[in-house]
Amino acid sequence: MIPTYNTTFLLAIEDLTVSFDGFKAVDGLNLYIEKNELRVIIGPNGAGKTTVLDMICGKTQPTEGSIRFHNRELIGLPEHQIVRAGVGRKFQTPSIYENLTVLENLEVSFPRGRSVLGCIAFTRTKDVTERIHKVAEDIFLADLLETPGALLSHGQKQWLEIGMLLMQEPQLLMLDEPVAGMSAGEREQTAELLKRITPGRSIIIIEHDMEFVARIAHQVTVLHLGKLLAEGTMEQIRQNPKVIEVYLGH
């Protein structure tokens, strides 16, 4: 397929392929995300889900294809520039700064003072503190601002990482298994949090917990062996015979 040069989609992935020593982890993938959409990507292990996120955020370079964000080509840009363009990525294992407090974790993610000089000149002004408090409330950690990251529970670390991304004010948020290791209650809270933050941005989530997916997804994309297997609402996916055979079971 010929890449579209002008797209109104927030994120337009076309013909995306990456091959490692001959093995195609992702093969000719087309994926389109609208604004204000919450898309969940599911699929068996090895389907290439995490690899797709890796390529969007610049961690991995694809061998073919195009990724356009706000109509701007992302492939080839260094990671930090992709972040500054408005893409936030949460990793599978919680990736927070254990030696900093919750407040400092959030402060460091504030999108100012990210250059060397900016960093030296940075001061914690009122707008920074206000934003930190607002985000901390969103992620249920308002009472734990002075706690070092290392002392948070697993679920709280996941929330903190989401909070750190929120501080960056991303237009595209990518979460890799955000509720892995969480209790049922925490999953509910996370579902509610995600629904709350979707307006104004788009979110891509990789998940395995089907109940959770059903609760939050607008659209679901199913990947298998690096290719698109099916796409639709949760209902449609649940009834799709190919998906059942490959992933959902009877």
Add this chain to the structure above:
Amino acid sequence: MQGFAGLSLFSVLLLMALGLAIIFGQMGVVNLAHGEFMALGAYTVYLCSSLVHTYAPALAGSYFVFAIIIAFLVAGTAGYLAEWGLIRHLYKRPLDTLLATWGLSLIMQQGFRLTFGAREVTPVLPEWLMGSFKPTDSIDIPINGVFVMGLTLLLTLAVWTFMYRSRLGLRMRATVQNRTMSGAVGINTGLVDRLTFALGCGIAGVAGAAFTTIGSTGPDSGSRYIVDTFLVVVFGGTSSLFGTIASAFGIAQGQSIAGFFLEGTMGKVAVLLGIVFILMLRPQGLFANKVRS
């Protein structure tokens, strides 16, 4: 005989790089004392030589080959002990391993100085290693150079065969590539680590033995080539045996040729600068396998 001097340097560098490639390239351990293990091998040969000439002069012609084997064993054992006593505590901390092995090298150097004196020593080489081989009037090939080269080729082949064709070699590679799984299938990873390190040091010992045929040995002989050796390994791409060989050859020859045109140490400076420059452009070395992103 510029070409040949380069080849001798190549042999020494390659032997040292082989040992280091196993330790650094395979295990990821930085051993700044590697040169001292080489010196240990050289001093062992010297010791054998002194003993033979004092107590059993009849063996003067034949002892040398045995001395090389003894050098391998001595250096290997020392390496085994070093791994057990020091290195294994520092596996997850490569920068700290750097410093600790530097400390070890200082201790070993001073040990050599106190035991053998600060002046350089040479073993008495057997007759058959002296002189040169003259196929024609104008070509003059020193025999010790041929011997060193032959030894190098033999050892390179032996290492390759061992690593890629033997069970223990397989276990070594498995441990390095996936420690947890190797442990799970019953490989004694601690022992394998120790043996791998010992093997690398043993090879350095042989390098030292070979070195005695082309130069004299002093307490700081080891440190003379350590930076070069690391550069050889890094330049060649740490995962490729062929890369190590090509890199050692290139660097040794480069130094010889440069030494011809530029006076004194500037030849070495030029080559080092070249290597560093190339590494800045291509940090994975010349022959690194395609890296999975």
Add this chain to the structure above:
Amino acid sequence: MNSLYQRLFGGKRGVLNLVVLAALLLIVLPLSLSIFRLNLVGKYLTFSFVALGLVMLWGKGGVLSLGQGVFFGLGGYCMAMFLKLEASDPISTKIQSTPGIPDFMDWNQLTKLPTLWLPFKHLPFALIATVVVPALVAFVIGYAMFKRRVGGVYFAIITQAIALILSLGIDGNQGLTGGRNGITDLRTLCGWDIRSTHAQYVLYFVTCILLFVIILGLQWLLSGKMGKMLLAMNEREDRVRFSGYDVSMFKVFTFCLAAALSGIGGALFVLQVGFISPSLVGIVPSIEMVIFAAVGGRSSLYGAVYGALLVNTGKSLFSESFPQLWLFCMGGLFIAVVVLFPNGLAGLVEQLTQRFGPWFSKQRQPEAAPLVALSGAHTEKGTNA
């Protein structure tokens, strides 16, 4: 936590550290030592400038450089070149075949001053060069390496190679650099005799004052966002990159900072000791400078100063009485600070104060010890001030 006072001095602990060191360096030592020994202390303090740079680069930033001697030497040579040119005016050198050029150039049959030396006739240029030249070299090396994500052990080995290159290069160019003997016989700084006792006292105190200024400046830097960023990058570089930071530029910055500090140390060294040679530039001195920082506690600023003082004092004492033992001790020291005392002196002090010092401030220190191991260092709480 954000006021200038807090950021400069870092709370009660910081003020105490400053007062103790100031008392030691400015009062106790000058009163109790002969000028000869005080001059030695001054020399050791110049090494602590390098150690301070390593605290920033290695202790905080997690990047080990085994080639800081390069920058120390570059700074030293810049200053030495100015001083040598001053000592080589046509009148003092009139017995040479070519008057007006340094003696070693004359011995090497040079007939005019090499172009490289010309700008060093001017003091402002030389002063600026002692800081800018090392920083510039660090920028080039750092940019090439860090942009390509070269770090850790590879980077350390490259810095070793560069130290070797520079020391060999200086060695082999006797006409240009004074060769192995270095640049010696330096006498006056703008007419002021730097070898006089009076001058030695002045230079000692200047070194001390500069040291304190730099420590306070670094503390200010670390107590702000930069300190947190260095901590974050050391712990989790990837996450920092994905928060929108160009991590390589931060490493370049820290490397240049460490280089500039080392350059200043080198210049002060030349002023106090009166010569510079490649023996301060190569692999061995560069690795020794790391041990100064390590002994003090690799991420402690004040520790760096004490580490440099202690190791060098030990070296002098041992070399006088037990020269054979010294290298064993050095080697053992390297192993000990890595295996037994990763947080060095600062760590030991922290352990002692925990036992005896409930009357120290209980508020959270600006840089409390890492709860999670960084670069494998042990998690016992070391002072980071």
